[in-house]
Amino acid sequence: MTGPVLRVRGVTKSFGGAAALRDVDLDLYPGEVHALMGMNGAGKSTLVQVLSGVHQADRGTVEVDGHAHPGLTVRRARRLGIAFVPQRRELAMGLTVAENVMLGALPVSRGVVDWRAVHARARQALAGLGLAIDVRRPAGELTVAEQTMVEVAREVRRGGRVLVLDEPTACLSAEAAGQIRTLVRRLRDEGVAVVYISHYIDEVMGIADRVTVLRDGGVVRSGPAAGFDAASLVRDMVGRDVVSTRPERPSPKDELGMAVRGLGRGRVIRDFSVQVRKGEVVAVLGPAGDAQSGLFDLLSGRVRPDTGAFEIDGRSVPFGKVAASLASGLRCVTGDRRALGLVPELSVDENLLLAGDRFARRRWHRAGDLARRAEPLRENYGVVALAGNPPAGTLSGGNQQKVLLAKWLETEPVVAFLEDPTNGVDIAAMADIHALVDALAARGVAVLLASSSAEEVLRLADRVVVVRAGRVVAERDVPGLSRDDLVALAVGGAAS
Known part of the structure; x- marks a missing residue:
């Protein structure tokens, strides 16, 4: 295995005196899906915001390709190939798929946008990920799964080597969620490092190569996904066993x-x-x-x-x-x-x-x-x-x-x-x-x-x-x- 493309060491972040992250370590390798697990409020979102440059750590380092980058900003993180696809889609819904994929890099010829090139390059970006989406469709007409795929294609087109996906299958049908997981596996096979945030334990166990569990802002456990099972993962996340058992309910009425x-x-x-x-x-x-x-x-x-x-x-x-x-x-x-x-x-x-x-x-x-x-x-x-x-x-x-x-x-x-x-x-x-x-x-x-x-x-x-x-x-x-x-x-x- 080659060295990590991204390494986090001792990252600590507080807001108003409350610690959101405490001495977090994380290694992310090319060509792996690394699941980031934890309860709501465990620190996942804060860690992602530090990695993507939205927040700067109070203490600790973020290294990309072995080089530390103190004071990481959104623009700098993007230049380094760190991309974040949030749960809430961030497409321009009134623009076409092609315009969204090529946003910020529309080819121009003699001062005029070359729309033939826009469409061709957008198709190429989508085809490179095995996606067959009509590039002339408005983004607002796509399904939620298709919108996610377009966002991923845009970030990969921009040079994303580290892709953070926040709950990419939340509120999707089983079929649509399967399409997203297929895309994630393809990204992994092409050498992209994927940070995968999900509450679905079965999904994580089926797609992740490694898992890191956060609780109360700190890392509880990190290692190969094969070393986790559903029960131990829940205990790590919650700090106790959580069992939703069927209680004795009154018999339904005849009415x-x-x-x-x-x-x-x-x-x-x-x-x-x-x-x-x-x-x-x-x-x-x-x-x-x-x-x-x-x-x-x-x-x-x-x-x-x-x-x-x-x-x-x-x-x-x-x-x-x-x-x-x-x-x-x-x-x-x-x-x-x-x-x-x-x-x-x-x-x-x-x-x-x-x-x-x-x-x-x-x-x-x-x-x-x-x-x-x-x-x-x-x-x-x-x-x-x-x-x-x-x-x-x-x-x-x-x-x-x-x-x-x-x-x-x-x-x-x-x-x-x-x-x-x-x-x-x-x-x-x-x-x-x-x-x-x-x-x-x-x-x-x-x-x-x-x-x-x-x-x-x-x-x-x-x-x-x-x-x-x-x-x-x-x-x-x-x-x-x-x-x-x-x-x-x-x-x-x-x-x-």
């Missing part, structure tokens, strides 16, 4: 909370039917991109279906009307918390109270009123926010998800539709959210769960509805099923 019959929209959802009793958790399981991905839009009233009937608590609910869906007692919690779930610019407390104030037909503007009314929600849902009631968009993914759940689930739902409720959250936040779903069912709410995790379905659901080609093809009671049974059902095999 139906929700009934959907013959729901259809295009080729995505065809003759979809499901019934959920009060106090029951029913999971929707199927291939990525199948019916469950469109249920939020249809049930919430954002999109009108072609066919179907819909009842909540025995009363018919019209499709295509958000107000009618809400008035029926249905609360739909989106899997896209950034675009559809929260208002990132509003404060944590304003987001917590937004749905409740809507139903009460009032808005409270005084900070004292907000804090007094929001405090019980923060406590009940375990929201850990920064001091000063900051914008919700500044919170960690796990805390944003808890704010989103609190916002809707404290408005007395009859039925809750939860779309990937633990997508992109850390292991402790996941256990907290599972407990919230248990409590929801225990108080008699009918829960329809769309989850991309077989483990989550086994942990939470009483029944599972299997969907293929937009249709329900099987229905099973979950107790007694194994993970292999669920996978077989999802892909069309026979479950025992």
Whole structure:
């Protein structure tokens, strides 16, 4: 093995007297995927910001190719080949793919942009990574996975040799996440050093060559990925065992909370039917991109279906009307918390109270009123926010998800539709959210769960509805099923 392309030694960083990093060491080699793991607040983001020049370390050194670079800035880090692709996409959405890939280096001939060269070089940059994306498409029309790929292609085109990917598969379908992982492996094979930040332990174990775990700003353990297993990795991250076990819940009631019959929209959802009793958790399981991905839009009233009937608590609910869906007692919690779930610019407390104030037909503007009314929600849902009631968009993914759940689930739902409720959250936040779903069912709410995790379905659901080609093809009671049974059902095999 050649020497490290990047070496961190004794890096320490504090903010206002609070230590974010404590004597951190890290070695990153060409042609490896190095997973950076830790709970929210462990120091991952601060370390990445030091490496990319956003913050300067109080103490310690960052070396690139054996040379120390004190006072590293963003511009200098980029010149050295250190590139950062954040979880929140940073493309110019109104520009084309080609313009984004070539941003800052548009070829000019006689004072005029040579668009033929722009398109040709962008295609070359994408093709070099095995990507077939139309370079003339506006970036805003791409899927989230495609946007990530375009950002990666741009950074590699700029000469990125060290690529830091922050939660690149968060809030993606299984299929899209697989595309990102394929791209990461290709980068590794071409000699790029990849720092991979993820909360998904199975994903990390499948893609990483080495792992470094941070806790409370310090390195707990670092070494080859083969030396870790899921249980030890969780202990290293959290400092204790975290087990989300299925509790004894009251038996579901005989009374139906929700009934959907013959729901259809295009080729995505065809003759979809499901019934959920009060106090029951029913999971929707199927291939990525199948019916469950469109249920939020249809049930919430954002999109009108072609066919179907819909009842909540025995009363018919019209499709295509958000107000009618809400008035029926249905609360739909989106899997896209950034675009559809929260208002990132509003404060944590304003987001917590937004749905409740809507139903009460009032808005409270005084900070004292907000804090007094929001405090019980923060406590009940375990929201850990920064001091000063900051914008919700500044919170960690796990805390944003808890704010989103609190916002809707404290408005007395009859039925809750939860779309990937633990997508992109850390292991402790996941256990907290599972407990919230248990409590929801225990108080008699009918829960329809769309989850991309077989483990989550086994942990939470009483029944599972299997969907293929937009249709329900099987229905099973979950107790007694194994993970292999669920996978077989999802892909069309026979479950025992």
